[in-house]
Amino acid sequence: MMKPVPGMPPPDLGQLVRAQDRISFIYVERCTVHRDGNAVTATDERGIVHIPSASLGALLLGPGTRVTHQAMMLLAESGSTAVWVGERGVRYYAHGRALAQSSRLLEAQAIAVTNQSSRLRVAREMYAMRFPDEDVSQLTMQQLRGREGARVRRVYRDAAAEYGVIWDRRDYQPDDFDASDTVNQALSAATTCLYGITHAVIVALGCSPGLGFVHTGKDRSFVFDIADLYKAEVAIPIAFEVASREPEDVGGETRRAVRDAVHESKILERCTRDIKTLLLPGEQDDIVEWGTVELWDGGDRTVTGGTNYGAEEDND
Structure with a gap:
């Protein structure tokens, strides 16, 4: 029997907020950014602030900020972006990966x-x-x-x-x-x-x-x-x-x-x-941001990923 993956499970895709409906950004500096459940926390001498990760667009990390591995993992799982910026938020240094499963x-x-x-x-x-x-x-x-x-x-x-x-x-x-x-x-x-x-x-x-x-x-x-x-x-x-x-x-x-x-x-x-x-001009449908892995099958065709196609090679 396989052991469970350690750590807190990621949030359900159905619980994540679409990009257009999220909080635009939050800027923090001189604090520690951590995780509490499915919320990102910012802690300094004044106390702790909880930020719902699934509704956050970008977390701007200013000078004096320390961020934990758990916080970055939650942001990635929630489709949020962490951006490291300079004093007063006017310099860009790096950004974290956001989760978008559709290409x-x-x-x-x-x-x-x-x-x-x-x-x-x-x-x-x-x-x-x-x-x-x-x-x-x-x-x-x-x-x-x-x-x-x-x-x-x-x-x-x-x-x-x-x-x-x-x-x-x-x-x-x-x-x-x-x-x-x-x-x-x-x-x-x-x-x-x-x-x-x-x-x-x-x-x-x-x-x-x-x-x-x-x-x-x-x-x-x-x-x-x-x-x-x-x-x-x-x-x-x-x-x-x-x-x-x-x-x-x-x-x-x-x-x-x-x-x-x-x-x-x-x-x-x-x-x-x-x-x-x-x-994608002319397309009126709501483009799904969460997709599944497929394999290119030549031309415009794709087949389901995560499948062993060894039998096809045997047939050839």
């Missing part, structure tokens, strides 16, 4: 990104989402980049005027957060939060963060692609609003504002829908 979207992404025509189609669709009143179906990538650059500059100017913030240009020091002015600090914090959120959705759906359509050459190219769909709506106005108040904790105020905006604007739900629309 359907990943395969569609790989096929689309490796064909020039389909890659251009997806890139145009991404820009079309940002220019809903324009026909971009015939524009080249160079023309699309020009349109996007002009749009972003206009968004910066409008936000600066609305909140009365002096604005020159995007300027930040990756190695020195405090070297930038307040609005650039807030922009760095807001975009990092947005990257963490979109990264969590991408891996929860089983896609590759590195296979981008507009961005390329980085391990998070697709993250940057998807985050850009919402940056002008979420990150930029929030950064200027926070900067206008000149708070003492720019990073913390920005993170909390992004968290609230993501919830109010249903960004997780939209992000999930947008990724599915981009990679």
